[in-house]
Amino acid sequence: MSDVLFPALSEKQPDSEGVLSAWFVTDGETVREDQLTAEVQVDKVSAEVPAPQAGVITLLVKEDETVVQGTPIARIT
Amino acid sequence: MTTTDAPVAPELRGSHRLTTAKAMVEAIELEMRRDPSVFYIGEDVGAYGGIFSSTTGLLDTFGPQRVIDTPISETAFIGLAIGAAVEGLRPIAELMFADFMGVCLDQIYNHMAKIHFESGGNVKVPMVLTTAVGGGYSDAAQHSQCLWGTFAHLPGMKVVIPSNPYDAKGLMTAAIRDDNPVVYMFHKGVMGLPWMAKNPRTLAEVPEGDYEVPIGKAAVAREGGDVTVVTLSLSVHHALDVAEKLDGSVSVEILDLRSLVPLDREAILASVAKTGRLVVVDEDYQSFGLSGEVAATVTDVDPGLLRAPVVRVANPDTPIPYAHALEYAILPRQDRIETAIHRVTRA
Numbered sequence: 001m002s003d004v005l006f007p008a009l010s011e012k013q014p015d016s017e018g019v020l021s022a023w024f025v026t027d028g029e030t031v032r033e034d035q036l037t038a039e040v041q042v043d044k045v046s047a048e049v050p051a052p053q054a055g056v057i058t059l060l061v062k063e064d065e066t067v068v069q070g071t072p073i074a075r076i077t
Numbered sequence: 078m079t080t081t082d083a084p085v086a087p088e089l090r091g092s093h094r095l096t097t098a099k100a101m102v103e104a105i106e107l108e109m110r111r112d113p114s115v116f117y118i119g120e121d122v123g124a125y126g127g128i129f130s131s132t133t134g135l136l137d138t139f140g141p142q143r144v145i146d147t148p149i150s151e152t153a154f155i156g157l158a159i160g161a162a163v164e165g166l167r168p169i170a171e172l173m174f175a176d177f178m179g180v181c182l183d184q185i186y187n188h189m190a191k192i193h194f195e196s197g198g199n200v201k202v203p204m205v206l207t208t209a210v211g212g213g214y215s216d217a218a219q220h221s222q223c224l225w226g227t228f229a230h231l232p233g234m235k236v237v238i239p240s241n242p243y244d245a246k247g248l249m250t251a252a253i254r255d256d257n258p259v260v261y262m263f264h265k266g267v268m269g270l271p272w273m274a275k276n277p278r279t280l281a282e283v284p285e286g287d288y289e290v291p292i293g294k295a296a297v298a299r300e301g302g303d304v305t306v307v308t309l310s311l312s313v314h315h316a317l318d319v320a321e322k323l324d325g326s327v328s329v330e331i332l333d334l335r336s337l338v339p340l341d342r343e344a345i346l347a348s349v350a351k352t353g354r355l356v357v358v359d360e361d362y363q364s365f366g367l368s369g370e371v372a373a374t375v376t377d378v379d380p381g382l383l384r385a386p387v388v389r390v391a392n393p394d395t396p397i398p399y400a401h402a403l404e405y406a407i408l409p410r411q412d413r414i415e416t417a418i419h420r421v422t423r424a
Contacts, residue, residue, distance in 0.1 A: 001290055021271035024094045039096075041271040064275070 002052045003072035007063075009042040016069050018042035020061045027059045037074060051076060091285045096269025098130040100242035100283045104249035105132070105169065107287045109139055112167060115253060116155050118145040119171030119207075128173060129209045129265050152179035156204070159189050159414025162204040167253060172208040175224045175262060188270040189258045190233030204259075205252045206234075211264035211311055211360055213408060214273060217410055220394035221404075223310070226359075226366030228260050234257040235292055236337040240267055240313040242281045244335055255292060264360075266311040279313050293339035297348070301330035305348040307371050308358035309334040312409055316358055319414045327422055336366065342374045346382070349375050353384035354421040358409050363391035385424035388417040 008018040021039045025031055031051045038049040051057065057077040061067055095103065108344045109115045112252055117132055117137075123146040126133035136144040147154040158168035172178065178185065185206065192202050212221030235257055239245040245263065252259035269279035298313050299320050305315045306329055308359045313333045320329035332348050334341065349355050355375060357368040368389040375382055390409040 020270070022096065022269065024280075026094075036093075036099075039271055044272050046271045 001055075001075065001077045004037060004049060004052060004057070004074035004076060006040055006067050006069050006071045006073050007047050007049060008069045009040070009045050010069065015068060016042050017066050018069060020063055020065050020067065020073060021046065023059060023063055025042055025057055026058075027057070029057055031055065031057050031076065040073075042069070049073070078315045092281060093285060095242050095246075097239065097242045097245045097263070097279050098133070098268040098270060100246040101131055101239075101263065101268075102135065103283070104287070105253070106135060106138060106248040108250060108253045109143065111287070112253075113186045114165065115167045115169065116143040116145065116161075117169045117171070118147060118158055120147055120149060120173050122146060122171050127171065129263070129268055130205060130266075130270060131171060131209070131263065151177055152184055155181050155184045156188070158204050159192070159202060161200045163192060163200050167203050167205075168227070169207060169253065170207040172206060174208045174220050175208040175228075176218065176219050176222050178208075178224065178227070186231040186233070186267050186365050190231060193257065194233060202229055202258045203256045205249075205261050206258065207261045207263065209265055210238075210262045211266055212397045212404060213266050214313070215399055215401055215404060217399040220235040221397040223262075223264075223359075223361040225309075225337055226361045226367075226370075228262070229367070230338075233258070234338060236262065237292055237335065238262045238264075238310050238337065239290075239335065240264075240298075240310050240333050241278060242269070244290050244296070244333075246283055247288050248292065248335065250287050251289040251292050254289070259292065262310075267314070276314055278317070282319060290335065293336045293341060295335055295341035295344035296333045297344075298331040298333040299329065301328035301352070301406045303328040303352060304356060305330045305332060305345075305352045305420055306334045306356045306358055306414070306418070307334065307345055309337070312358040312360055312414075313364040315409065315411050316414055318411050319418065322411075322415070323418065327418060329418060338392070340370070340374070345371060346376050346378055349382050353382060354419055354424075355383060355387045356414070356417045357387065357389050357391070358414055358417075359389070359391040360409055361392060362394050363389055364394050366391070385421045388421050390414055390417045398405045
């Protein structure tokens with residue numbers, strides 16, 4: 001099992017908040033390792049979030065929700 | 078006439094959710110893997126990945142020999158691409174904004190578009206000119222125009238304009254494989270970019286692997302019987318919003334042109350023959366452009382198909398303002414489309 005974390009886009013301010021812009025997978029979907037799961041954004045910088053391992057993904061955050069960097073946004077089992 | 082809602086056997090090929098931008102990139106990546114003569118050239122298309130994410134990740138995959146950042150000289154690098162194309166390569170050249178056509182138009186319409194004609198058909202120019210179009214995000218008069226009517230007016234270029242991820246991928250594949258110069262115009266508002274206004278239709282299932290959307294074929298984005306809305310690009314989404322709102326009172330058919338050159342006149346005529354009423358929604362300038370051409374497509378053949386005068390919803394021939402309220406007042410958005418539909422159906 002591994003958590004999918006909101007990536008650190010701002011190194012200077014580790015507690016920066018960002019937005020989960022889009023999910024490319026649905027809750028309960030089976031994903032491959034490195035498969036694109038989400039796109040996130042801090043200010044106007046966006047980043048893609050690949051799956052850290054293969055498995056079944058459980059989404060923990062909704063689209064357009066604001067979270068702090070490093071927060072788990074999904075879990076893969 | 079074809080429909081976009083039935084991708085080729087997705088259950089057999091597998092599919093995945095992509096934004097329009099990622100679908101466009103996936104088509105380019107697949108063609109670059111398949112054909113070593115394909116390369117991408119333009120401003121900020123390398124490390125930056127395209128300012129509207131048209132090339133994200135391509136530099137990492139293919140390196141700087143095939144994903145080429147250029148200085149700010151559109152005449153030079155579009156001219157370079159034309160030269161490469163006539164010598165047998167398949168370049169994709171990106172004009173960052175269609176608004177910048179003015180500084181390189183000689184290369185585009187006197188060279189790219191005419192070499193095939195002037196050589197008596199002996200020299201081909203198999204290139205794609207990609208360019209970002211459209212407004213709605215306060216980028217003002219020099220970065221918000223559509224100008225597709227101008228490209229389509231000048232003979233010698235095919236012009237394709239996707240509105241969704243499926244078409245973005247399939248039209249890009251078709252454009253790269255076409256032996257003619259193809260202008261591929263992507264509206265920033267359909268790309269699914271996280272920093273633009275959210276639009277749920279810009280994220281959709283796209284088949285894995287390569288497929289083509291035929292150039293010159295429109296698609297019925299929504300079937301209806303009371304009125305035909307002929308439109309393209311971001312305006313398809315606005316028209317769909319209105320059609321969903323009016324569902325139950327007015328049955329709206331929406332035709333997504335997808336290509337301007339060649340124009341699918343048969344699809345326009347078939348839909349108007351069914352509904353007898355026509356609204357044309359075009360984010361480009363109203364006069365001397367697409368909306369008049371679509372209306373003439375009907376009246377040239379049979380004005381008797383129309384039970385009411387054609388209503389056009391377009392930019393009222395004004396530069397695009399920076400101020401948000403002023404910009405939204407001139408763009409063909411949901412409020413103006415709904416008013417137009419009521420006008421033709423009550424006529």
